[in-house]
């Protein structure tokens with residue numbers, strides 16, 4: 001078993017180092033190989049996703065990814081910006097199924113913007129389609145408008161699209177995930193306006209007929225954005241497209257107040273996967289040793305579960321994280337009075353000890 | 356001055372009746388004429404936006420709109436569904452500038468999902484472009500995919516697009532609104548992925564140079580969805596496209612916990628406008644006399660201000676609404692212990708009395 005380790009930029013290197021520490025402490029046999037990605041790769045090789053990095057990722061069973069991005073790359077042409085690395089990995093590895101749990105840990109209820117009774121016990125699984133939609137649809141670009149409100153004017157455009165098999169496979173992923181949970185799927189669309197999402201709704205409904213034991217609910221994206229705020233616990237499995245999933249999964253993460261705790265997994269049809277924390281590269285705190293490594297450590301646990309077939313090891317890590325929380329250890333992002341403030345490496349060490 | 360009154364479906368008729376009551380109590384000279392729209396128009400005339408209704412709306416100085424939609428129309432072909440009426444009015448009247456305030460009333464802080472300290476005093480103005488973007492972009496439809504992941508498969512697609520003048524005019528609206536407030540604009544885009552929104556960002560930046568006194572900040576839509584939850588009061592004027600604006604304005608409204616209080620205005624370049632509550636037709640409580648009419652009454656105030664040039668009358672209405680809140684009157688949606696529960700008509704009467 002081979003893991004490609006891609007720490008990236010900002011706090012990426014620090015948090016991935018802790019996850020690697022935890023993985024090494026497990027006494028499992030796997031090879032780990034690191035490579036540069038994002039801004040770090042651009043600085044060294046002139047491209048955010050160098051050939052060698054992509055090759056390593058393709059050959060590995062799983063990719064452990066930190067984060068990419070920094071203000072200093074904002075002025076680069078789009079194809080050279082750090083986030084192109086993550087889009088390129090998703091596309092080239094065919095990672096169409098993104099799992100974004102939004103879980104509120106008992107001890108961290110107070111970190112949420114929401115009133116405790118609304119958020120305590122939250123456990124949503126957002127399943128976002130990750131290789132289709134307006135993210136990759138062609139054609140796109142700039143041109144002179146031939147119709148619309150201002151014919152003759154300069155305009156920019158993108159293409160939203162979904163094909164039947166793309167919708168079918170992500171719907172199956174969602175229904176199967178729901179079978180292992182509370183057997184309820186909310187499919188989020190904008191069928192009242194978009195052809196793409198009327199089709200989405202139709203195809204998800206069809207696939208749903210193969211899962212009579214799972215309840216299927218449809219919701220418009222604007223309403224979903226509201227209901228997440230109003231009554232987040234009414235959701236269980238949420239499935240949606242790439243663009244809506246980008247927005248809703250971030251909204252849901254932030255509802256918990258502890259996005260520093262939330263892992264993610266992006267899988268292809270052979271269960272090869274990329275695992276990364278739900279938060280970003282946080283350049284403002286990079287290098288200070290204060291970043292929370294737990295989302296990355298929990299991403300490593302998801303990796304063991306989904307791509308490396310090591311359920312027991314995954315559970316060991318998850319239990320260890322619960323234990324350090326119970327011990328009262330907190331990085332600054334989740335600190336509250338009466339708990340013990342620790343740094344990135346101390347937190348990683350504590351997880352290793354708790355394994 | 357002529358007002359087209361389009362109550363629509365569900366609670367629409369009840370809440371609009373109260374707004375009309377308030378308008379009549381003002382002793383101003385304007386003509387009001389009603390017409391059917393949405394499901395009600397479909398039932399009577401076979402179309403959600405009959406010719407006569409559209410003609411009335413076009414000829415009026417302003418449209419006072421209730422709400423449209425009901426489950427029972429869900430099975431109709433898209434062009435006949437109630438929400439096509441609102442899309443048709445926006446398009447035909449050229450209502451490109453949508454104003455969606457998200458305000459948290461002092462007395463209603465407790466209704467929010469958020470902790471009081473995060474939401475008390477909230478006063479955001481979301482300015483959503485309303486006649487462009489993927490809502491109206493052509494081409495759109497179903498076809499056989501020629502490329503992408505599954506060439507040969509059935510697919511559906513839509514076109515996202517913005518032209519330079521469309522972006523310029525909404526940017527001017529936002530900067531001018533900011534000048535009357537705290538001189539800060541947040542432009543929300545997804546420039547890291549979409550050509551349309553890289554262009555959006557570029558053009559908004561250019562327009563911003565004409566407003567050196569207004570601070571301009573750019574934010575990605577996923578981050579905006581998070582920051583609204585984390586620190587909503589950090590926003591003042593937010594400007595964004597039609598699709599992102601649909602999602603973010605609903606999220607922001609729900610943060611206040613009292614969407615039954617939030618008006619909206621949609622204007623064209625001659626200040627002709629459509630005014631409607633931010634909430635929907637709520638078929639579940641229709642006909643029961645319990646709906647909150649205040650969002651519609653406050654929409655009538657916006658109408659007086661923006662389209663009918665009656666600032667003093669607008670302020671009279673707004674002061675009257677504040678007064679009934681201070682008196683402790685509450686419809687069920689905003690009721691809390693220690694206040695007085697009233698119905699739709701009682702609330703309208705109280706506002707008239709407080710004028």
Ligand SMILES: CC(C)[C@H](C(=O)O)[C@@H](O)C(=O)O
Nearest residue numbers: 083084086087246547548577
């Ligand atoms: C960095 C960006 C391209 C990316 C996305 O939009 O998918 C990010 O927001 C995410 O959700 O992983």
Ligand SMILES: CC(C)[C@H](C(=O)O)[C@@H](O)C(=O)O
Nearest residue numbers: 192193222438439441442601
């Ligand atoms: C009903 C629907 C077409 C509409 C929209 O998406 O614009 C609604 O959600 C709104 O925001 O007014």
